[in-house]
Amino acid sequence: MPTTARPLVDANDVVVPDGYEVEAVMVGLSLPTDVTVADDGTVFVSEGGSSWPTRPYMPARVIALHPNGEVEAITMNVHAGPRGITWYNGELYMAFKGGYHMQLAKYNLETGKLTILIDKVPSGGWHEPGGPIFGPDGLMYFGHGSVSQQGVSLPAGFTVDLAKHPLAHDVPGQDITLTGNNVWSRDPRKPYAYLTLTGPFKPFGTRSEKGEVIKGELWCNSAVWRCKPDGTNVELLAWGIRNPFGMAINEQGELYVSDNDFEEKGERAVALDPDRIWHIKNASQPFGSVTTPDWYGFPDIYGDGLPVNHEKHLPLKGKAAELFIQDPPPWAGPAAFLEQPHSCMCRMDFSRSDFFGHRGELFVTEWGTLAPLNSPREEDLDHGFRVIRVDVKEGTSELFMHNRIMGPASAHGGGGIERPVSCRFSPDGKSLYVLDFGVAHISEGSMFGFAHTGVLWKITKKEMSHG
């Protein structure tokens, strides 16, 4: 390949179970975020793009690969990047991130008409939209992660997000009372090394007071909602989910979301927090009947249910976290599945096919660790970089796709996978598409993502021979 960051792409370096074969379908994708497949077999891949001055410009677009092999790039002239895409009833539904609000939209390929369905979810920070996806009930499910990395807006996010959205902050889904704990940090808005105090659910540089009540909102973040396909009758199902990037609904209509662990660095550091998959139990309640959203713990509870200031989770690097919420709501855990810290579980899909196998199991992409940037622990350096299948009832997992040498291909010079970010089954149930974000180099102080290094892989169950 001409891309020096990823000079080789070779399916022979990728391991899948016996009876399956893997091939590279598209190579050269830039910052890809999601994949979906239309009923006719057209494959859509979203590219996140970049309009921030801290990076070279990249177009936000969707690439369509038609069954006849033709490829087209769909540009929508939006100032935000498509993150989640899904094909439903002949239209492409998308989540856009890039402003103070996350937007949900649908796009008609025949007319080229883009319709914004929802433009109210508070965004502009670190974490990502989840979904949209559609359940067997015909409803649209979507989510959005927290603005803050660690429960409070801090300078670590300021280089890209808060500089553009200095008033962005987390919003709770229920009324909460604050402990009054604030966090000291440097103030990157000032030319010298000034310090400032910031409280939770506040813009950067705004302190909170003990006993202060923050009103819960329908349009909060770290949350999951559902609504009609036209964006009306919105219902808040859950909040307190740090980054519900992956969302999947099984054939029984049960909703599961992936969630990424706290980072072990900075002014509110949290150690050994497992990645997790939550069962969103409220999604099984009749539409319109959920009056109180469930709370899954962010910003005060780890994936394992312990409070963030528990001695078991004291950080080796950074300042230890303190609690933010006084008398918190009941915790909606435990998690359906816990994974190694910093595996970075991303998008996922349930197998609905006896032909492909493992019907009812959840296939989960793992983007891979950001250590040593966000963890000082050597054991975190190789977590992720694979696809697993999860039995959500038992809370167990098995490897499904990985390199011959574990870890990203760029770490050992192979041509296999780098960072799986999304996966989706084809409607005919024969194949699983796995979207590989491409190369991201991590150091103790920075992360560099490389455009034009993304790959779409396809895993197909081999046909049985009857001759």
Place this chain on the structure above:
Amino acid sequence: MDKPALKQPILIELDAECRQEHLDKVEAWFKNVQLTQASFRQLLEDTVDKTRSLT
């Protein structure tokens, strides 16, 4: 973008012409970053001199 041969991946804008266009854009971006950083450095140096003259 070309039609694919069987089992051959489709290359998205990796031909020489597209690569050169990408590299030209990145070069322009780097030059802009250099200009911004140089301007900030000059502003800082000017401010330091003014601060010294006040003390």
